[in-house]
Amino acid sequence: MSSEKDRVREPEMREEYDFSGGVRGKYAARFAEGSNVIVLDPDVAEVFGDAKAVNEALRLLARSARESQRAS
Numbered sequence: 001m002s003s004e005k006d007r008v009r010e011p012e013m014r015e016e017y018d019f020s021g022g023v024r025g026k027y028a029a030r031f032a033e034g035s036n037v038i039v040l041d042p043d044v045a046e047v048f049g050d051a052k053a054v055n056e057a058l059r060l061l062a063r064s065a066r067e068s069q070r071a072s
Contacts, residue, residue: 040054048054 040048048057
């Protein structure tokens, strides 16, 4: 049996939060311009400790590819 407490849901937002003057998506376009999210497969993600390591590896690969194209 469930108790009375289990049946009564807590409100998701506190009463003191007032979004009545808010504008939905006001900064969404600006955020999207500055964000470029790439999801790595789990086996690839295991190799890198953080975003900095991924960026360093990709920069090295890009530099190597450019140099290889120049040599051809």
